[in-house]
Amino acid sequence: MWGTWWVWDARLTSELVLLFLYLGVISLYASFEDKVLAARAAGILAIVGVINIPIIKYSVDWWSSLHQPSTIKITEKSTMSTDMLYPLLINIFGFGMMIGAITLVRYRAEILARNGMRPWVRELAKAEEAK
Amino acid sequence: MQFESFAEFINMGGYGFYVWLSYGVTFGCLATLITLSVRKKRKVLIEIAKKMTREQRLKENRGTKS
Structure with a gap:
């Protein structure tokens, strides 16, 4: 349909850069022993990488490419037909909710890990072991 | 747009391999992420209990040695 698996056009290339930024953040976090320091370094890399997001969004308008220009518009009527647009918007919302839920679940585990010495965590651990 | 039969649905107009491969990889990654995240909490607590x-x-x- 697109006619190819890969081209070096604006959107795909900037999304490849995004993938490398993700891998960089993950490996930077994993390479530190002290997790507080690790979080700080990975956070700085993530903040620097935010510049890539508007580049991805507007890359389709700035460079002519294989990808079609934006079809979901906020102020005017969208150029995508509704039988494709509504499922897409529902999916975007669903993925957003799922990512929020997974983040909260992992946040809970992280808080427990960081506070391992506190008495309230030790009680929870004892209760979990007894199960 | 309708597919005539289930066999045609699997074929996806000739693009079946690409579509189902993408679906499979996405579904596999998401399932792995969800199960690992949910089991992490229990694993963390068991680790802390073992350390205790x-x-x-x-x-x-x-106490006994000295």
Whole structure:
């Protein structure tokens, strides 16, 4: 349909850069022993990488490419037909909710890990072991 | 747009391999992420409990040896 698996056009290339930024953040976090320091370094890399997001969004308008220009518009009527647009918007919302839920679940585990010495965590651990 | 039969649905107009491969990889990654995240909490608590029993044993040994 697109006619190819890969081209070096604006959107795909900037999304490849995004993938490398993700891998960089993950490996930077994993390479530190002290997790507080690790979080700080990975956070700085993530903040620097935010510049890539508007580049991805507007890359389709700035460079002519294989990808079609934006079809979901906020102020005017969208150029995508509704039988494709509504499922897409529902999916975007669903993925957003799922990512929020997974983040909260992992946040809970992280808080427990960081506070391992506190008495309230030790009680929870004892209760979990007894199960 | 309708597919005539289930076999045609699997074929996806000739693009079946690409579509189902993408679906499979996405679904596999998401399932792995969800199960690992949910099991992480229990794993963290068990680790802490193990460390506590280890510390308890060390304290007892230090008491009996000296």
